[in-house]
Amino acid sequence: MEKRVTFKGIWLPLLLVLPQMFITAVFFFYPAGQAVWQSLFIPDPFGLSMQFVGLGNFEYLLTNSYYRASFVTTAIFSVLVTLVSMGVALYLAVLADRLIKGSGVYRTLLIWPYAIAPAVAGVLWLFMFNTRVGIVTWYLGTLGYDWNHVLNGGEAMGLVVVASAWGRISYNFLFFLAGLQAIPRSVIEAAAIDGAHFWTRFRTIVWPLLSPTTFFLLVVNVVYAFFETFGVIHTITSGGPQQSTTILVYKVYSDGFVGQDLGSSAAQSVILLLIVGALTIIQFKFIERRVHY
Amino acid sequence: MATVTLTDIRKTFGSTEVIHGVDIDIADGEFVVIVGPSGCGKSTLLRMVAGLETVTSGEVRIGGQRVNEREPMDRDIAMVFQNYALYPHMSVFDNMAYGLKIAGRSKAEIATRVGEAAKLLQLEPYLDRRPRELSGGQRQRVAMGRAIVRKPAVFLFDEPLSNLDAKLRVQMRLEIKQLQRRLGVTSLYVTHDQVEAMTLADRMIVMNAGVADQIGPPLEVYANPRTEFVASFIGSPPMNFLPLDVAGEVAPGAARLGVRPEHMRITPTDPRLTAEVKYAEALGAETLVHVALPDGTMATVRQSAGELQPEEGASVGLGWDAGDQILFDAKGVAV
Numbered sequence: 001m002e003k004r005v006t007f008k009g010i011w012l013p014l015l016l017v018l019p020q021m022f023i024t025a026v027f028f029f030y031p032a033g034q035a036v037w038q039s040l041f042i043p044d045p046f047g048l049s050m051q052f053v054g055l056g057n058f059e060y061l062l063t064n065s066y067y068r069a070s071f072v073t074t075a076i077f078s079v080l081v082t083l084v085s086m087g088v089a090l091y092l093a094v095l096a097d098r099l100i101k102g103s104g105v106y107r108t109l110l111i112w113p114y115a116i117a118p119a120v121a122g123v124l125w126l127f128m129f130n131t132r133v134g135i136v137t138w139y140l141g142t143l144g145y146d147w148n149h150v151l152n153g154g155e156a157m158g159l160v161v162v163a164s165a166w167g168r169i170s171y172n173f174l175f176f177l178a179g180l181q182a183i184p185r186s187v188i189e190a191a192a193i194d195g196a197h198f199w200t201r202f203r204t205i206v207w208p209l210l211s212p213t214t215f216f217l218l219v220v221n222v223v224y225a226f227f228e229t230f231g232v233i234h235t236i237t238s239g240g241p242q243q244s245t246t247i248l249v250y251k252v253y254s255d256g257f258v259g260q261d262l263g264s265s266a267a268q269s270v271i272l273l274l275i276v277g278a279l280t281i282i283q284f285k286f287i288e289r290r291v292h293y
Numbered sequence: 294m295a296t297v298t299l300t301d302i303r304k305t306f307g308s309t310e311v312i313h314g315v316d317i318d319i320a321d322g323e324f325v326v327i328v329g330p331s332g333c334g335k336s337t338l339l340r341m342v343a344g345l346e347t348v349t350s351g352e353v354r355i356g357g358q359r360v361n362e363r364e365p366m367d368r369d370i371a372m373v374f375q376n377y378a379l380y381p382h383m384s385v386f387d388n389m390a391y392g393l394k395i396a397g398r399s400k401a402e403i404a405t406r407v408g409e410a411a412k413l414l415q416l417e418p419y420l421d422r423r424p425r426e427l428s429g430g431q432r433q434r435v436a437m438g439r440a441i442v443r444k445p446a447v448f449l450f451d452e453p454l455s456n457l458d459a460k461l462r463v464q465m466r467l468e469i470k471q472l473q474r475r476l477g478v479t480s481l482y483v484t485h486d487q488v489e490a491m492t493l494a495d496r497m498i499v500m501n502a503g504v505a506d507q508i509g510p511p512l513e514v515y516a517n518p519r520t521e522f523v524a525s526f527i528g529s530p531p532m533n534f535l536p537l538d539v540a541g542e543v544a545p546g547a548a549r550l551g552v553r554p555e556h557m558r559i560t561p562t563d564p565r566l567t568a569e570v571k572y573a574e575a576l577g578a579e580t581l582v583h584v585a586l587p588d589g590t591m592a593t594v595r596q597s598a599g600e601l602q603p604e605e606g607a608s609v610g611l612g613w614d615a616g617d618q619i620l621f622d623a624k625g626v627a628v
Binding site for chain 2: 184186187189190191192193194195196197200204205208209
């Protein structure tokens with residue numbers, strides 16, 4: 001049974017999609033077009049004239065060691081953020097799923113961090129790990145560990161990963177919990193009667209049945225790590241020390257707005273655009289095949 | 294193969310006791326059906342035997358061993374669930390092989406045993422399919438197959454037929470009975486359908502509000518119900534209950550008199566009381582005549598199709614043999 005609305009003319013449907021088209025055009029097509037256009041030019045230092053360079057900006061970027069390093073940084077960062085936020089969320093969701101008493105309170109508390117803006121979360125973590133007055137830094141100091149993410153690139157990366165993943169855990173937790181609760185109780189019980197202990201059940205029944213949720217979260221979290229972590233990185237490390245936390249999005253900002261190299265910045269935006277497109281296609285094409293149902 | 298013994302089983306949820314001390318003895322290879330209305334605790338009882346619910350007090354023994362503290366997997370049981378509980382992401386073969394794989398059986402043995410079960414249940418053409426590609430009856434068979442490949446000591450059935458349509462239910466009922474006869478595995482079967490209970494059971498347990506009202510062979514329970522509840526729950530249409538004074542009977546200690554619809558007859562000669570015919574339901578092989586007694590109590594008379602059908606609104610005489618009546622006291626217990 002097909003439930004399709006049919007229109008007589010072409011004008012009413014056009015009118016109905018117009019608002020969405022307008023918004024997409026103003027906030028997506030126009031800036032994206034601008035980026036593509038600008039990526040082909042080099043403006044002079046005062047922004048008064050532009051010189052056409054063709055693919056020169058791209059050529060320069062691909063041979064630039066800093067840009068290539070930023071690729072690696074982004075890969076490490078997004079893999080870590082996705083793993084940490086999804087791993088912790090799944091662990092908490094499995095615990096919450098087994099909980100009978102007080103699960104409401106537990107769930108509510110776990111959802112709170114999601115309400116905190118990334119920049120604010122960044123500042124919170126920055127205070128805790130501040131090299132002079134941070135409480136965690138002080139505590140680590142008493143244990144004999146000298147925390148200094150301002151100088152140590154690895155520690156800086158760890159901090160932005162934790163701060164980015166933290167707010168994300170709530171979101172992932174909600175989806176994982178809903179996914180777990182959607183698995184019929186009797187299927188789990190049948191597996192228990194069939195002889196599967198908790199871990200075997202999780203591996204052979206729960207995890208496969210959870211895979212649509214996991215896949216969805218994987219896509220959403222990678223995109224989050226790529227694009228929505230700007231606020232956290234900007235407030236905590238500003239991409240430093242020595243570009244050790246400069247992910248691609250941050251580099252677009254710092255080259256464009258700080259370095260005033262608009263041509264290169266635009267070229268980087270275009271490359272990002274391509275990466276996201278490719279990433280989404282790859283994820284749907286290849287990973288979806290292993291997802292059940 | 295094993296016996297199952299329940300001794301004074303009680304179950305409390307929070308502060309509410311839902312099962313008030315049930316004793317059951319199931320012999321080796323026996324098919325016992327627990328029947329009762331929704332919420333009488335029959336499923337809870339079964340789940341306690343399976344180890345899916347803790348036992349508040351009392352003792353569950355399987356094959357003579359106390360299993361109260363054992364995990365479901367250590368009780369040597371298999372269970373068929375109402376919604377089948379098949380693993381949706383596995384093929385029919387893998388569904389049936391799951392328990393054997395976990396038990397670490399060899400590939401060859403698994404293939405043989407699943408093959409045997411599939412042949413027995415006529416599932417061979419479907420071994421590569423996923424559960425969602427099967428019909429309700431086929432899913433039901435897979436659930437049974439999953440239970441039998443493990444060769445457990447006890448089968449537990451939790452309303453396995455209630456998701457099937459009426460025709461299929463009758464067919465699967467026969468198949469379950471035949472299968473159990475052939476395998477000779479001790480079985481405990483829960484249902485709310487008294488016809489299923491009557492046809493399947495070697496012995497049946499009628500449960501009412503957390504108490505086992507009566508335990509016995511189906512025909513014995515049908516003929517001699519111990520309580521009014523059993524009398525009304527087993528048999529369709531249910532037994533007629535008449536107040537003693539209306540029935541014109543005098544018996545010390547009794548409050549009501551029960552007569553099965555098939556034992557009541559419409560008779561012009563020497564009636565025990567007169568009643569007004571309200572309506573008649575002709576079912577083909579038989580006709581159910583619903584009559585109102587002088588005090589307003591409704592009663593049902595089951596007539597075979599050949600008998601003369603009274604007209605609606607007519608006044609008729611009712612009769613029955615004294616040997617077919619059962620007297621109940623004010624608490625509903627047979628005297």
